Amino acid sequence: MPFGEISGLGLPFWGGICFAIVVAVVLGLLIQQFAYQNMIKRGAGEMGLLTISLGLLISLEYLVILVFGPEGVRLDAFQLRSPVFPGSGYILDSFSLIVVSSVLIIFVALFLFIKYSDTGKRMRAVAENVELARALGISTWTVTMTVAALSAALVAPASFVYLFDRGVEPHDAMHIILMAAIVAIMGGRGSLSGALLAGLIVGVAESVMVWFFAAGWREVMTFTLLYVVLLFRPQGLFGKSR
Structure with a gap:
């Protein structure tokens, strides 16, 4: 797939990433609400949720095959494979620097968000003790959906890196x-x-x-x-x- 064509919609590179993030977040929220939350209300344990996760994974895999076909996809990034320093070859190229920089930026932003923001503090409180957080007036549903949306959003940039590096x-x-x-x-x-x-x-x-x-x-x-x-x-x- 050419570098500039991310999807059949003809979106540019950054437009494709934004579109992928939106789709991932919507899909993540739907799965969290209608699959996991419903099962949690019915008293499903960790093994039950794990079984649901595996079932969803297999179902989505075959849905992708049904809609898009079984062929793999790889994005060409030859423009980003040029050596950063003369004589370095492909050991250190622009793509590698972009990946490392992106990881560090996302890591720092996520760390600061979880550590210092009010939403991040609520997330840590719910992770530590759900019942106590609920007793203190924290909306565990809101926190759970926020985590689901954030997790799904982070999948998109990681997926693009994987597509460029190995294909999928x-x-x-x-x-x-x-x-x-x-x-x-x-x-x-x-x-x-x-x-x-x-x-x-x-x-x-x-x-x-x-x-x-x-x-x-x-x-x-x-x-x-x-x-x-x-x-x-x-x-x-x-x-x-x-």
């Missing part, structure tokens, strides 16, 4: 979610810094394995890292012991 196929969703879950577990529950560090460690380790061995060894290294971290830090790199 409908059945890649399970692998992507599994890697994200591993990074979250390694980083520690509720820790943004842990997730950032764990993501960096996993990314570097996978790249090293692909460089010296075959691409299929990436998952081996990822699960080995997860095992080692949980062996010495069951709560994750930055998680708190309970």
Whole structure:
């Protein structure tokens, strides 16, 4: 797919990103309200919600195949692959700098939002103790929907990076979610810094394995890292012991 054509709508690059964010947020809110919230009201536990998540994942995968076809998609970014410094080749290119800069900007913005904004404080309160937060007058429904919208919005820029870097196929969703879950577990529950560090460690380790061995060894290294971290830090790199 050409760099400037993000969708069949003929949107420019940034227009495509904004459109993807809007679609992701709407879809995330609908799923949160009509799937998760309804099941939570009916007393569904964590395993029940996990089962629903897997069912939704499979359903959406095949819906995408039905609507758009089974072919994969990759966005060409040759304009962004030029070396930043002479002689650096493709080890350090413009695309890599854009990715790193975007991650740091999003991380800092998200950290400041959760740490200092009133909405962020409510989010932390609900995450710590739902019943106590509700007793203090915090609308847990509003907080939950805000988290769902924010999470869905963050998926869009990450998806574009993945499209430029590797391309994506409908059945890649399970692998992507599994890697994200591993990074979250390694980083520690509720820790943004842990997730950032764990993501960096996993990314570097996978790249090293692909460089010296075959691409299929990436998952081996990822699960080995997860095992080692949980062996010495069951709560994750930055998680708190309970």
